[in-house]
Amino acid sequence: MNPLTLQRLSVRFRLPRGVLVRAVSDASLQLRPGRVLALVGESGCGKSVLASALLGLLPGNAETRGRALLADGTDLLDAPESDLAGRVRGREIGLVPQSASTHLTPVRTARSQLAETVGALRGPSGADELAERAGLDPADLDRYPHELSGGMAQRVALALALAGDPRIVLADEPTTGLDRPLVHRTVDLLAEVAGEDRAVLLITHDLAAARRVATDIAVMYASRIVEAGPADEVLAEPWHPYTAGLLAALPEGGFEPIPGHPPALTELDRIEEEWGCVFCQRCPDRPGFAPCNGDPELVEHGERRVAAHSPC
Numbered sequence: 008m009n010p011l012t013l014q015r016l017s018v019r020f021r022l023p024r025g026v027l028v029r030a031v032s033d034a035s036l037q038l039r040p041g042r043v044l045a046l047v048g049e050s051g052c053g054k055s056v057l058a059s060a061l062l063g064l065l066p067g068n069a070e071t072r073g074r075a076l077l078a079d080g081t082d083l084l085d086a087p088e089s090d091l092a093g094r095v096r097g098r099e100i101g102l103v104p105q106s107a108s109t110h111l112t113p114v115r116t117a118r119s120q121l122a123e124t125v126g127a128l129r130g131p132s133g134a135d136e137l138a139e140r141a142g143l144d145p146a147d148l149d150r151y152p153h154e155l156s157g158g159m160a161q162r163v164a165l166a167l168a169l170a171g172d173p174r175i176v177l178a179d180e181p182t183t184g185l186d187r188p189l190v191h192r193t194v195d196l197l198a199e200v201a202g203e204d205r206a207v208l209l210i211t212h213d214l215a216a217a218r219r220v221a222t223d224i225a226v227m228y229a230s231r232i233v234e235a236g237p238a239d240e241v242l243a244e245p246w247h248p249y250t251a252g253l254l255a256a257l258p259e260g261g262f263e264p265i266p267g268h269p270p271a272l273t274e275l276d277r278i279e280e281e282w283g284c285v286f287c288q289r290c291p292d293r294p295g296f297a298p299c300n301g302d303p304e305l306v307e308h309g310e311r312r313v314a315a316h317s318p319c
């Protein structure tokens with residue numbers, strides 16, 4: 008059994024006056040030990056909401072559907088908070104947050120915070136060992152948060168995420184604000200963490216970083232996973248025009264961003280009704296912006312799947 012299996016996970020938010028935000032729609036994914044799954048997509052497509060759902064950290068106006076199953080059958084979507092707090096967060100799933108330094112208490116050294124977390128989670132490794140596994144000189148643990156560089160803070164955050172010896176490590180935009188060499192260093196460390204037989208979910212809009220370490224990739228657009236599969240295959244020959252568009256936006260792809268913007272997540276039902284699919288309005292394969300007919304079909308082939316019209 009895989010450490011985590013998502014089955015048609017959906018999350019929507021209820022806003023005043025009956026407005027609904029469809030943040031995640033029917034997401035199905037598997038995290039596997041020893042592998043890095045990169046979840047990529049433009050800002051606002053629902054990546055962080057998906058992560059929050061797995062950690063039981065959605066706000067009160069969220070409604071979920073589907074299942075998010077741990078290997079022992081626990082469904083994270085309906086597990087009681089006591090279970091999530093006592094057993095899941097930190098122990099089953101370690102979180103590497105977006106801006107590491109804001110998660111550290113300013114008045115205490117990194118070492119005291121790491122030691123406290125190890126104690127609270129009853130983790131098997133000491134602070135020095137965790138620091139080394141996170142690529143940090145143990146001597147740097149004696150620094151206060153304001154004495155840590157961005158890269159060091161990120162490594163402290165990784166050490167904290169490993170403190171409870173979790174089988175799953177979830178990193179949500181762990182490279183924000185880091186320069187390119189540090190981005191590489193950070194994602195390389197995540198690959199090493201996967202090498203310890205953990206499953207890593209790397210959430211990022213940095214496709215170049217994802218390409219560097221991902222073994223598997225899932226591409227999210229307007230709340231849906233539109234394409235997924237082994238990273239080398241998907242990135243060498245994308246099946247969805249959105250994936251192709253993301254690659255074309257990279258420097259080596261020619262720096263040609265996809266024109267237009269993703270639709271507002273409050274508008275998805277209306278757009279699907281009018282257009283058939285939510286990507287048509289930006290789709291290079293539909294000159295003249297002809298609407299598609301109906302839902303994009305899901306095509307599965309081996310380990311790959313794509314939800315697009317042909318051509319979409």
Ligand SMILES: Nc1ncnc2c1ncn2[C@@H]1O[C@H](COP(=O)(O)OP(=O)(O)OP(=O)(O)O)[C@@H](O)[C@H]1O
Nearest residue numbers: 020028030049050051052053054055056066212272
């Ligand atoms: N509590 C909430 N109530 C209503 N809408 C919300 C709430 N939380 C998030 N959203 C909306 O859900 C959508 C998805 O947000 P999310 O943070 O998951 O995007 P993302 O893909 O992680 O983007 P980024 O790359 O910028 O981190 C956004 O449109 C956001 O405004």
Ligand code: NI
Nearest residue numbers: 284287299319
């Ligand atoms: Ni289409």
